[in-house]
Amino acid sequence: MMKQGIKRTHSAKSRNGDNLSLNLQWFLTFSFLLIYTYILSHRGAQRDCLIPRYLSIIQNMTTIEECPVLRPTPQEFENFYDYIEKIDKQYSPNYGMVKIIPPKNFRIRQQDYNKSLDNLIIQGPIEQNVYGKGGNYECLHILKKSMPLKDYRAKQTEIDKQHEKLNSDQLEKLYWKSLAFSPPLYGADIKLSLMDVNNSWNLNQITSLLNFGLKNRIPGVNEPYIYVGSWKTFFAWHKEDLDLCSVNYLHVGKDKFWYSIPEADSHLIEKYAKQLYGDHFNKCPEYLRHKTTVINPYLLKEKIPEIRISKMAHHQGEFMFIFAGAYHQGFNCGFNIAEAVNLATLNWLPLLLEAKTCQCLKDNVKIDSMSFAENLKRSNKFKEDERVKNFLEKTKSMQSILRKNIRKIKV
Secondary structure, eight states: OHHHHHHHHHHHHHHHHHHHHHHHHHHHHHHHHHHHHHHHHHTTOOTTOOHHHHHHHHHOOOSSEEOOEEOOOHHHHHOHHHHHHHHHHHHTTTOSEEEEOOOTTOOSOSSOSSGGGTTOEEOSOEEEEEEEETTEEEEEEEEOOOEEHHHHHHHHHHHHGGGTTOOHHHHHHHHHHHTTSSOOEEEEEEEOOOOOSOSTTOTTTOOSHHHHHOSSOOBTTTBOEEEEEOTTOEEEEEOOGGGOEEEEEEEEESOEEEEEEOGGGHHHHHHHHHHHOHHHHHHOTTGGGGSOEEEOHHHHHHHOTTOOOEEEEEOTTOEEEEOTTOEEEEEESSSEEEEEEEEOOGGGHHHHHHOOOOSSOTTOOOOOHHHHHHHHHHSTTTTTOHHHHHHHHHHHHHHHHHHSOOOOOOO
16 A cells, blocks of 8 residues: 555656646746737837848848939039929939939039038927837927027037948938937928029029919928938928929038839828828828828838839938929938928929828918919910920819809708
């Protein structure tokens, strides 16, 4: 009995040991699943975007091609309007933007960019707070106290010293890894021009279709704005007001990094954004015009392989030209000062008739298409142009439809 008892006792201990071992295995497995679930839920790999997969998207920056880089001859560069009409016709069907490098010895400002701007006040700079995960972000802009440019520059150039040894590709990767941390301060939409040399590329004096169709100056549209940037300051995916073209000149400082999508593919990013932010689009069908949606272009390319996205590092002394109706997004690689203005080409005319505006904002830019068309028709330069004639006819047709009396139905 004792041996049996010992055996039973030994057998019970063995079973207990096996049970303990099994329980330990279950405990460890369950603990691992809990920890892994926590990581997926709280470390930016929610839903269908796992951590290793998203990191691989950030690290693989070779799936987006660069936009065309143009080097016009001095003769081509002399006439701004003729040149932009030429490049618009050639490149806009496939690209959202091009970079334009001026001929050697081109100058747009005589004064320096340091002492001459020390007294400039950055009115209401915006703090850019980013929220989101997995490559999809929304941002909240908070107005901060105005400050002198010299103070802003001193602080931001100190930050830039941390990235002095990084090239554009490395800065791009760093931006997408860290954009949600340490909100930057952006001096945007400053009504001013820093161009004091009189030539056809002076953004305060450029000639485009707007000169012939508009009789007034609109700040930020045919009147330039200055943008004082710093590391990680950004502009979200958006089209220009009324789907206009735009040109941006980088006066001085670190690179500005751009992404763009041609107008023909704009419906693809809009469809993707509506899937992400359906509630916002239900409230405002033109939600992307709020300029608060930041989407990693590499994620966008992975989700929609057929979408055409291009990128480019924009250096000081160069122009970036954004075609009509093209979505664009970008960020600054450090302290810089840029100047931008809107303009129009003949290819933009059909877009004006279809351009939508956001009804949430009170300061929407509006252009009366009939007045615009009639002004163009009266000008010697465009009165015989077939595209202007077609635009005028379509505008009249649309106006007549709007003026038709709608029969009231009594209930």
